[in-house]
Amino acid sequence: MSHAQVSENALRVINRLHNAGYEAYLVGGCVRDLLLGRVPKDFDVATNAYPEQVEQLFRNCRLIGRRFRLAHVRFGREIVEVATFRGNHSEAGIGEDGRIMRDNVYGGTLEEDAWRRDFTVNALYYNVYDSTVIDHTGGLDDLQAGILRLMGDPAQRYREDPVRMLRAVRFAAKLGFRIHPESEAPLAELGVLLENVPPARLFEEILKLFMGGYAVQTYHLLRHYGLFKYLFPQTEVALEHERGTPSLLLQALANTDARIAEDKPVTPAFLFAALLWEPLRLLAEDLRAQEREMGEIQALQVAGEMVVARQVKRIALPKRFSVPMREIWAMQPRLRQRSGKRPLRLLEHPRFRAAYDFLLLRAAAGEQDLQELCDWWTALQGAEGGERQTMTSRMPPETKTRRRRRRKPAPVKREE
Ligand code: ATP
Numbered sequence: 001m002s003h004a005q006v007s008e009n010a011l012r013v014i015n016r017l018h019n020a021g022y023e024a025y026l027v028g029g030c031v032r033d034l035l036l037g038r039v040p041k042d043f044d045v046a047t048n049a050y051p052e053q054v055e056q057l058f059r060n061c062r063l064i065g066r067r068f069r070l071a072h073v074r075f076g077r078e079i080v081e082v083a084t085f086r087g088n089h090s091e092a093g094i095g096e097d098g099r100i101m102r103d104n105v106y107g108g109t110l111e112e113d114a115w116r117r118d119f120t121v122n123a124l125y126y127n128v129y130d131s132t133v134i135d136h137t138g139g140l141d142d143l144q145a146g147i148l149r150l151m152g153d154p155a156q157r158y159r160e161d162p163v164r165m166l167r168a169v170r171f172a173a174k175l176g177f178r179i180h181p182e183s184e185a186p187l188a189e190l191g192v193l194l195e196n197v198p199p200a201r202l203f204e205e206i207l208k209l210f211m212g213g214y215a216v217q218t219y220h221l222l223r224h225y226g227l228f229k230y231l232f233p234q235t236e237v238a239l240e241h242e243r244g245t246p247s248l249l250l251q252a253l254a255n256t257d258a259r260i261a262e263d264k265p266v267t268p269a270f271l272f273a274a275l276l277w278e279p280l281r282l283l284a285e286d287l288r289a290q291e292r293e294m295g296e297i298q299a300l301q302v303a304g305e306m307v308v309a310r311q312v313k314r315i316a317l318p319k320r321f322s323v324p325m326r327e328i329w330a331m332q333p334r335l336r337q338r339s340g341k342r343p344l345r346l347l348e349h350p351r352f353r354a355a356y357d358f359l360l361l362r363a364a365a366g367e368q369d370l371q372e373l374c375d376w377w378t379a380l381q382g383a384e385g386g387e388r389q390t391m392t393s394r395m396p397p398e399t400k401t402r403r404r405r406r407r408k409p410a411p412v413k414r415e416e
């Protein structure tokens with residue numbers, strides 16, 4: 001492992017702790033990834049300094065977390081996370097008195113700190129002063145063998161923190177590792193515990209699962225281990241309806257992976273729009289079958305509200321993502337209108353590009369009769385002003401025949 005790949009800022013943090021008389025090591029994902037020849041996503045530091053002591057050493061430092069306080073040292077956009085060694089006391093049963101909790105938990109040795117982590121390959125420490133890796137848990141062997149092994153009694157460790165199940169899947173997908181049979185066995189039975197995880201924490205975890213560059217593989221593993229249904233229950237049910245068509249969700253996940261590989265931006269709004277599209281579409285169809293008066297626009301809106309209301313009970317979705325997500329959905333039926341001033345106005349809509357991309361995705365996933373519409377919008381975007389006028393003044397025959405009496409669309413509600 002060479003220092004060249006270690007973040008300068010992480011080295012700065014370690015040096016300052018060291019100069020103040022504390023121990024400090026790189027730990028966790030960065031050590032694992034560097035040993036595998038990968039580029040770490042971020043750098044974590046473990047130290048015997050207490051959070052308050054860390055805070056005193058850095059101006060750009062903030063203490064976060066309630067149960068376990070961590071220090072975040074910020075350098076522009078990079079954050080180095082500094083965690084104090086913790087003892088191997090069970091995390092369960094802690095939580096009445098903050099003071100007692102802290103005395104019980106902090107003040108462990110490096111070895112104790114290693115054992116309270118999740119997987120052996122995440123419990124490796126790197127000493128930058130003598131370039132050695134400290135391995136108390138057999139992490140190096142597991143790294144070599146490509147094995148994810150949860151330390152301790154796996155069922156108990158998943159019970160302590162069910163998110164570890166998602167982390168197992170995430171690392172298996174990202175690293176191409178096998179989950180050790182003993183760590184794998186409890187997943188089927190304990191998946192239901194994900195229902196107890198706070199929705200806000202699951203949202204953070206979902207972003208890591210699906211925006212880490214390995215979304216397709218992650219998705220397959222989540223379904224394989226029966227965990228997906230606890231995250232997106234409505235989507236799971238809708239997918240069972242699927243009859244061999246390549247699904248929109250898989251397309252979206254593959255596109256997300258490709259965009260991340262090319263360093264292009266991805267947004268949770270688009271991702272969630274795709275994750276919830278199948279249940280939304282089926283529910284909108286049902287609504288229209290029950291109520292003949294209901295138009296496509298209204299059905300999608302009502303269904304959207306219902307699907308979102310159920311989903312946010314599991315996974316929080318901040319407004320800054322749910323609002324654009326619903327705009328992407330709401331624009332789908334509007335993209336069918338090709339004549340008059342509307343298409344040109346839609347082109348100016350801040351969400352047009354996302355809605356158009358979503359339309360392309362629907363076509364690629366085999367939704368009926370959309371390819372020609374996609375081509376039309378592609379052409380319209382490439383056209384000059386005069387050409388655009390001609391394109392939108394021509395009334396395509398299907399618009400004429402399908403035209404119904406216009407109903408006033410219900411106002412779009414902004415809250416869920
Ligand atoms: P990534 O590449 O996603 O950053 P990571 O392994 O660094 O992977 P982090 O979430 O950054 O994951 O956590 C840093 C380290 O903290 C982990 O490597 C692990 O040692 C420990 N850790 C994190 N979450 C848990 C948990 N839920 N239970 C036990 N240990 C954990």
Ligand code: MG
Binds near residue numbers: 028029030044
């Ligand atoms: Mg990390």
